Amino acid sequence: MEKWPNNKAWFLVLPAFIIVAFSGIIPLMTVVNYSIQDIFGPGEAVFVGTEWFKEMLGNHRLHDALWRQFMFSGLVLLIEIPLGILIALAMPKRGWGVSASLVILALPLVIPWNVIGTIWIIFTRPDIGLFGVGINSLDLLEVPFDHTAKPIYAWITLLAMEVWHWTPLVALLAYAGLRAIPEAYFQAAKIDGASAWATFLYIQLPKMRGVLTIAVLLRWMDSFLIYAEPFALTGGGPGNTTTFLSIYLVKLATMQFDLGPAAAFSLIYFLIVLLFSFAFYQALLNVGRGEKA
Amino acid sequence: MARIELNEIAHSYHPNPADESDYALKRIQYVWEDGGAYALLGPSGCGKTTLLNIISGLLIPTRGKVLYDGIDVTGLPPEKRNIAQVFQFPVLYDTMSVFNNLAFPLRNRGVESGEVDRRVREVADILDLTPYLNKRAEGLAADAKQKISLGRGLVRSDVAAILFDEPLTVIDPHLKWNLRRKLKDIHEQLKLTFIYVTHDQVEALTFADKVVVMYEGEIVQIGSPQDLFDNPEHTFVGYFIGSPGMNFLDCTLEGNVARCNGARIPLDDGVAAKGRNAQGKIELGIRPIHLQVSSVAVDGGVPANVKMVEDQGSYRLVNLTLDGKTLRARVPESEPIPEDQAWLVFPLEWTRLFADGRLIK
Structure with a gap:
């Protein structure tokens, strides 16, 4: 390889390097x-x-928080991804409905995390909340609905909050992916006599591979790092039932001031996120490829 | 096998078409005979893709009927008609193997697997796709992909017509020729009706037995390549077919002579007589290959100036001006070309008159 006589260009990388150094x-x-x-x-x-x-690896409270975390992120992905795709499929393709639905979808995305928590806390309150009062007036539940009353209620509220907040992101990504498919694919599918399901399975879903990969990765990481919502809702309760990894970590680091264990925990946490993101990325990149007749 | 009849078809993309200009297609009446190789030729935006989509059922025409073997199919969706369509760029099911791609239309129609296997292998053999059957379709070259799109049409035993919508646009030039040959072979082998939409006259003329020329939503001429070249019935055909297109001069008629500004061009008696009776704007047309250039004054010759000579290798293209109008003549390499002053001869049998764009005959 040829060498450059002057290597001063490296200095141009310096500002970026300094920023990355301080931020990361x-x-x-x-x-x-x-x-x-x-x-x-x-x-x-x-x-x-x-x-x-x-x-930390032997810490039972961490194990519990980790399983809770996997459960939560798993549920989030299982609900948000299919729901987002369904919304995208149902969205209008032309006319004023496009702009209208895009704006409505984008609304939850621009609301700050803490505000979302407050909105849902008020919405589900058993004394004044529309949902809380509404469901309790039906008198169907053994224990009246109150997100601090039973773990399952806290979980339902948290999941509803998360799904309400972030499904629009998945829907917007999926919609962009769907709109990018040329009309000829659908015309060919019609001529080939493909059913709506076959069209979805063999045209729309494969063509959304790229955007769905991004959606899964974003929602996976974000839900795995969830903090503000459970903190605003119950602070990890009732009991420890919504104490997710980040809530536990913050307790450890700033309330008990166990910096050493908290640091070790942070690194483990970081590696788990990285490992799973890599696994998802590889899986989504290769799913449905190399199929043989 | 089917004979496709278009009965008074008109189509507009406006929900409430008011006048003629709102129509992308204006009154198309035509019969595609069973087993013919047709080309639908016209510039972009002339309505050829619209017409194709009406035949395949992707569009329902605003007015008129589509008949297959005398049966009205106007309202039937594409999958209920026995046609297949090949699009401008290859449409594949990316996640499937070539085999599954070819089998897809059959499986959707509930054909049993032994028959699917037999048909797919047969078609793969015709298209030289056998070595790729187990490969995934996504990684193949553009021409192989386009053959798969075609194969998905051929594989159906009931298919009567295959429609091509500029199928060679994305194919490399050196592969275009091969693929065009292949299409022609397949047509001869299977005797299916092929309707081939293109804006490339070379493609149309080499592929088709019959070329249908469209212009601004209308069919302006239908004929063999030879017909279109020798007897263009519309100035558009004259201009569009041939490279370069026909020369046109605005003129008025004085007896047996056409007056184009100062120039006097003698005409055939019969043509001139009909021309005198015609209404509208009269134009004189002649193909560059028929226009004779002479360096000395000749009887009936019209003086003109040589402006530019383009050497095309096998012939030369001479640009001349005649009273400010540019004309082109195609001259064999062996013939001398005058330096500046030239005399043009318009042979009577090749000089055509057009009234408002239509051939006077």
């Missing part, structure tokens, strides 16, 4: 630093190696 690398390294030391006070740190990691 240095904080991450700080966490790594905490995770392998026991810090008693300024200047009083003891190197402990992998002790925090071992402790």
Whole structure:
């Protein structure tokens, strides 16, 4: 390879490098630093190696939070992705309905997380909330609906909040994917006598592969990192039933001030997100490929 | 097998078409005979794709009827008609193998698997796709993909007509020729009705027995390639077919002579007589290949100036001006070309008159 006589161009990368360093690398390294030391006070740190990691991997409260987290993210994906696709399929393709439905869909996306929490708390309150009062007046439930009353109620409220907030994103992505399919594909499918289901399975779904990959990754990461909603709703309760990983982590780090274990936990958390994102990406990239007759 | 009849078809994309100009297709009346190879030729926006979609059932015409073998199918959707269509760019089911792509139309119609297998292999053999049957369709080259699109039509035993909507647009030039040959072979082998839409006259003329020329929503002429070249019935056909197109001059008639500004061009007696009776704007037309260029004054010759000579390899194209109008003549390489002053001869048998765009005959 030919060498450039002047390498000063590297300096142009410097601003970007500094920004990335301060926003990513240095904080991450700080966490790594905490995770392998026991810090008693300024200047009083003891190197402990992998002790925090071992402790955290054996921590039952972390295990519980992790399973809760998987359950939650799994449910989120199972509801949001098919629902988003259904909404996208049902959306109008031309006329004023397009703009109208796009604006309506985008509304939940522009509302801040904490506001969403407040909206839903008020909406589901058993004394003044439309939903809470409404469902309790039907007198169907053994225990009257109140998101602090039973774990299942808290979960339903959280899932409803999350689905209401983020399904529009999936729908918008899926809609963009659908609109990008040339009309000739549908005409060919008609001529080939394909049913609506076959058209969906062999044309629309494969053509949405790219946007759905993005949707799954975004919703996976975001729901796995969920914090504001359960914090606003019950702060992790009732009991520990909505204590997800990030809620537990924040408790550990800022309330109990166990920085070492919290740092080790953060790194494990980070690796789990990374690993699963990679797995989803690979799976979605390759699903339905290499099919043989 | 079917004979496709278009009965007074008109189509407008407006919901309430008011006048003639709202119509993309104006009164089309035509019969596509069973087993013919037709080309539908015209510039972009002339309505040829609209017409094709009406034949295939993707569009329901505003007015008129489509008959297959005398049976009215105007309201029937495409899957209920025994036609297939090949689109401008290859339409494939990406996640399926080539085999499954070809089998798809049969499986949708509930054909049993032994028959599916037999038909698919037969068609793959005709299209030289056998080695790819187990490959996934997505990774293949554009020409193979387009053959798969065609194959999905051929595989149906009931298919009567295959419609092509500019199928070679995305194919590399050197593969175009092969694929065109293949289409012609398949037509001869299977005797299906082929209707081929294109704006490329070379494609149309090499592929079809009969070329249907469309212009602004109307069929202006139907004929063999030779007919279109020798006897264009409309100035558009004269201009569109041939490379370059026909020369046209506005003129008035004085006895047996056409006066184009200062120039006097002698005409055939019969043509001139009919021309004198015709209404509307009169134009004189002659093909560049028929226009003779002479470097010396000749009897009946019209003086003109040579402006430019384009050497096309096998012939030369001479641009001349005649009273400010540019004319083109196609001259063999062997013939001399005058430097500046030239005399043009318009042979009587090749000089045509048009009234308001239509041939006077």
